[in-house]
Amino acid sequence: MSNEHILFDFLEKVWNGKDAGSVEEYVYPEYKIHIDTGDPWEGKTLNLEEFKVRLKYSFDSFPDMHFSILSSVADGNYVAITWIMTGTNLGPIGGFPPTGKSIETNGATIYHFNNGKVCGHSQVFDRTTVMKQLGFIS
Amino acid sequence: MSNEHILFDFLEKVWNGKDAGSVEEYVYPEYKIHIDTGDPWEGKTLNLEEFKVRLKYSFDSFPDMHFSILSSVADGNYVAITWIMTGTNLGPIGGFPPTGKSIETNGATIYHFNNGKVCGHSQVFDRTTVMKQLGFIS
Numbered sequence: 001m002s003n004e005h006i007l008f009d010f011l012e013k014v015w016n017g018k019d020a021g022s023v024e025e026y027v028y029p030e031y032k033i034h035i036d037t038g039d040p041w042e043g044k045t046l047n048l049e050e051f052k053v054r055l056k057y058s059f060d061s062f063p064d065m066h067f068s069i070l071s072s073v074a075d076g077n078y079v080a081i082t083w084i085m086t087g088t089n090l091g092p093i094g095g096f097p098p099t100g101k102s103i104e105t106n107g108a109t110i111y112h113f114n115n116g117k118v119c120g121h122s123q124v125f126d127r128t129t130v131m132k133q134l135g136f137i138s
Numbered sequence: 139m140s141n142e143h144i145l146f147d148f149l150e151k152v153w154n155g156k157d158a159g160s161v162e163e164y165v166y167p168e169y170k171i172h173i174d175t176g177d178p179w180e181g182k183t184l185n186l187e188e189f190k191v192r193l194k195y196s197f198d199s200f201p202d203m204h205f206s207i208l209s210s211v212a213d214g215n216y217v218a219i220t221w222i223m224t225g226t227n228l229g230p231i232g233g234f235p236p237t238g239k240s241i242e243t244n245g246a247t248i249y250h251f252n253n254g255k256v257c258g259h260s261q262v263f264d265r266t267t268v269m270k271q272l273g274f275i276s
Binding site for chain 2: 075082107122124126
């Protein structure tokens, strides 16, 4: 199975399906978050348990968080995708109570692979739009 | 001017326009190539003269190299774009003589900014398609 195919399955099962039990199948035991502005784990290398904590952190804020892939480019141990993320803010974000508001934003991620497992990423997304949609900025 | 706007100008003038004289205007004096599989400078930090050598290396192989931006996402000091690159192989690539063949490929790049100048990137593109188009692999 190609890294691109593995990535699509990973996003569908782990992120869209919220199936923490699939983490071992797709995620390398040392997962490095290279660039992800504002992410509390940016620059860190996560083991599988820490990866699951990071998933829970996202799902607690946006229980229906969903990624749709717009485009994909594969090259050896890297796969880059652009995506649309949607979600409803039904849990706290940082110290802020849930707003109940919906978000929709664009992003791009370069995923790193090691032996057919996802072992890290660099990610950029339109955070300004999200903060406006949540009403945090005008 | 936003980092996104600066990036569009940089790509248009420096890469599409082949204007090495514009490098100082857009490029930070320490430019790090984080990920760029197969690029001879991957992992290195380039000064402006080295950046120009890298440009010449690309333009010698593909004098009409051109990037068209498909999508763009900006977030603080990062701007991610997806692109189509076209070019005609009219100069040597590595030890291989020019093939005269045209290439067209998709890629994604996350550009890093420092004080309004481009200071590095992580990049993925469909290298397999390029090698097929050049006839290096079937």
